[in-house]
Amino acid sequence: MELMAGIYPFFFLLSLLGLVGWFYFRGSSFTGLMSRMFLFCFIIYLFALALSPGSVGFKLLILSRDFIFMAFVVTAFQFLSRKKVLYFGAMIVFLSIFFSVLFDRWDSTFKRIPSLAEIPEDYELIIGANQNFESSGLTLIKNRFGLNCRRMSVSLDSDMTTPYLIVCNVPDENRISLDQISWWLDRSHHVKWWEWNQIIQLDPLEASKEDPTRRQPPPTFEINDPDVEKMWHFYELEYHLLHQLLSENEDRIIRRSLISILDTGIDHLHEDISDNYHSIDAEYDGDPMGHGTHCAGISAAVSNNRTGIAGQSPSNLHYKVSSIRVLNERGFGTKKQIIKGIFQAAESGADVISLSLGGPSIKSTNKAYEEAVQFALNRGSIIVVAAGNAGKPARNFSPANVKGVICVGSMDPDGTFSSFSNSPIGIEKFIAAPGRDIYSTLPGDHYASLSGTSMATPIVAATAAIAKSIQPDISAEEFYRLLMETGKPLPGNNEEIMGIKPYRAIFELLK
Numbered sequence: 001m002e003l004m005a006g007i008y009p010f011f012f013l014l015s016l017l018g019l020v021g022w023f024y025f026r027g028s029s030f031t032g033l034m035s036r037m038f039l040f041c042f043i044i045y046l047f048a049l050a051l052s053p054g055s056v057g058f059k060l061l062i063l064s065r066d067f068i069f070m071a072f073v074v075t076a077f078q079f080l081s082r083k084k085v086l087y088f089g090a091m092i093v094f095l096s097i098f099f100s101v102l103f104d105r106w107d108s109t110f111k112r113i114p115s116l117a118e119i120p121e122d123y124e125l126i127i128g129a130n131q132n133f134e135s136s137g138l139t140l141i142k143n144r145f146g147l148n149c150r151r152m153s154v155s156l157d158s159d160m161t162t163p164y165l166i167v168c169n170v171p172d173e174n175r176i177s178l179d180q181i182s183w184w185l186d187r188s189h190h191v192k193w194w195e196w197n198q199i200i201q202l203d204p205l206e207a208s209k210e211d212p213t214r215r216q217p218p219p220t221f222e223i224n225d226p227d228v229e230k231m232w233h234f235y236e237l238e239y240h241l242l243h244q245l246l247s248e249n250e251d252r253i254i255r256r257s258l259i260s261i262l263d264t265g266i267d268h269l270h271e272d273i274s275d276n277y278h279s280i281d282a283e284y285d286g287d288p289m290g291h292g293t294h295c296a297g298i299s300a301a302v303s304n305n306r307t308g309i310a311g312q313s314p315s316n317l318h319y320k321v322s323s324i325r326v327l328n329e330r331g332f333g334t335k336k337q338i339i340k341g342i343f344q345a346a347e348s349g350a351d352v353i354s355l356s357l358g359g360p361s362i363k364s365t366n367k368a369y370e371e372a373v374q375f376a377l378n379r380g381s382i383i384v385v386a387a388g389n390a391g392k393p394a395r396n397f398s399p400a401n402v403k404g405v406i407c408v409g410s411m412d413p414d415g416t417f418s419s420f421s422n423s424p425i426g427i428e429k430f431i432a433a434p435g436r437d438i439y440s441t442l443p444g445d446h447y448a449s450l451s452g453t454s455m456a457t458p459i460v461a462a463t464a465a466i467a468k469s470i471q472p473d474i475s476a477e478e479f480y481r482l483l484m485e486t487g488k489p490l491p492g493n494n495e496e497i498m499g500i501k502p503y504r505a506i507f508e509l510l511k
Contacts, residue, residue, distance in 0.1 A: 018035075018042070142168070145181050148171070152336070165371065223314055228310055237434065249470075261322070263355075265323050268323070275305065276320050297447075318466045346376035351382065357386060406480050408460050416491060432456065482508060487504075
């Protein structure tokens with residue numbers, strides 16, 4: 001199916017060129033060659049069209065489009081064939097336009113429908129409209145396919161919506177027409193962009209089976225939390241120097257910044273989180289899975305409470321942590337839930353938004369993510385996102401590949417890039433942080449080690465929150481530049497991946 005969809009645009013073009021050449025060279029020695037070229041390519045084109053994914057109605061729609069286009073092009077070249085210079089000049093122009101403008105449209109004909117496993121059962125569409133909902137001009141498409149459309153709610157206050165973001169559900173009886181819906185949306189001048197809502201699933205690695213206690217004598221820490229020795233990243237990232245620096249410069253704190261963790265929720269009663277927890281909605285003050293609580297402990301565990309682990313702030317005055325649940329008890333969520341979570345976090349005053357989640361992009365459709373990220377950036381938030389654990393380029397995973405976010409990869413205890421971590425290929429802003437065997441909190445006052453870029457992301461979030469507490473107006477761009485200027489290149493990596501060094505970054509910021 002995918003092979004047929006891939007060769008379809010090429011054989012459409014070749015059959016079109018064969019037909020144009022057949023008419024132009026008729027009566028000459030090239031007539032037979034052109035006719036055979038047309039017939040051969042046209043048959044393959046028809047087979048590719050027939051065997052590509054999609055309904056019969058959609059394929060008839062595509063066939064009508066292609067035949068009308070063919071008729072128009074052949075007629076135009078028939079008119080130009082009287083002048084050889086005009087004919088071949090027009091051929092060069094036509095091919096240039098087709099490959100630069102039209103080819104992507106033909107190539108994406110059968111590629112706008114994700115597999116049914118990638119979209120929720122209610123078959124939701126997210127639409128960016130050119131006008132507000134009341135005058136969006138979607139009436140024709142809504143009525144044709146019975147779509148249930150409304151504004152997207154993007155606030156903790158359910159009455160607050162965005163006028164230009166529209167959510168539509170496809171009724172059961174029209175789910176065989178998803179390809180036709182895609183076709184009409186692509187061609188509506190009322191629609192800036194549209195995307196299928198996408199299912200997101202967490203993919204953390206297994207818990208460590210090794211003793212997390214550091215084997216070498218640790219440096220002296222001015223904190224009293226007993227399990228710091230189990231946190232190898234404390235030593236790798238020189239937290240003892242960072243703690244000393246922050247303790248000596250507490251007078252430089254402008255305000256206590258807010259980290260918003262978009263995840264499975266946070267156990268707000270955990271013994272090592274509760275004093276640093278800020279609730280924005282009681283619905284999110286619990287964690288049925290544990291992933292969000294683990295991330296919260298990494299970024300904002302209470303330091304110096306003689307309990308469990310510690311965070312980057314020795315006095316707990318630099319930041320607090322809040323929760324927005326966008327994933328369920330099985331680690332599943334959707335693109336729409338995450339987008340709403342980003343809007344909600346920005347509206348609740350989040351200085352840092354931490355997303356230890358993501359999944360493969362559906363045909364690189366990230367417009368909805370981009371709208372939410374830009375909204376948060378305009379509110380002054382810094383957004384950090386896990387790169388993913390597939391060992392592939394992060395450019396093929398969202399929201400890691402969304403413009404404006406800081407994408408976080410994982411590094412191992414020996415300072416090298418983790419084998420499971422997605423790489424920075426195609427990513428504008430990428431930084432690595434410890435992500436393997438990270439010891440942190442779990443619901444019910446428990447602790448354990450987990451691995452993944454999910455664990456690396458809240459480390460960067462905590463550093464961003466400290467920077468925001470000292471310099472509240474620091475932008476995401478400025479913060480990332482600071483990380484790159486003070487980071488340390490990872491050994492043995494040709495991509496020159498930088499590893500975060502929080503002490504150096506904050507030291508430079510305090511100058």
